Amino acid sequence: MGNFSYTEKLTVKYAGAAAMYFVSKKLKKKYNVTDERAALYEAAETWVDGLNGREFLGGSKPNLADLAVFGVLRPIRYLKSGRDMVENTRIGEWYTKMENSVGESSRIKA
Numbered sequence: 266m267g268n269f270s271y272t273e274k275l276t277v278k279y280a281g282a283a284a285m286y287f288v289s290k291k292l293k294k295k296y297n298v299t300d301e302r303a304a305l306y307e308a309a310e311t312w313v314d315g316l317n318g319r320e321f322l323g324g325s326k327p328n329l330a331d332l333a334v335f336g337v338l339r340p341i342r343y344l345k346s347g348r349d350m351v352e353n354t355r356i357g358e359w360y361t362k363m364e365n366s367v368g369e370s371s372r373i374k375a
Contacts, residue, residue, distance in 0.1 A: 302346060309354040320362055327366050335363040339370075 269277070298304045312334055321327045327335070338360065341347035351357040 302349065305346060305350055306354050309350055309356040313355045313359060316359065321359070321366075327363060331363060332367070335360070335367060 267274075292298075293301070296304075316322060319325075321331045323329075323331055338347065338350075338356075342351070342360065351360060
């Protein structure tokens with residue numbers, strides 16, 4: 266359940282969201298990102314290009330780089346941007362292979 270009071274939980278939740286908003290703005294400016302979706306598609310295509318025809322970057326089995334990219338993409342996979350990414354790039358096949366390799370999430374459902 267945690268040791269945080271209701272007020273502390275709300276403060277962290279909303280202060281964290283505000284902080285991430287400003288961090289995202291700063292990163293977009295730093296990397297000159299004007300279209301987030303196009304940048305996501307470009308990154309997905311760059312990843313697939315890096316596979317060079319292999320199943321995974323690690324070869325026949327995922328390596329830490331595969332797991333890191335999968336970990337970033339998994340939370341957005343079934344959101345609109347994640348669905349669009351799979352439909353509009355070549356990353357879907359790799360993502361499905363990663364889902365099969367990694368398996369279900371081990372999170373604890375409350």
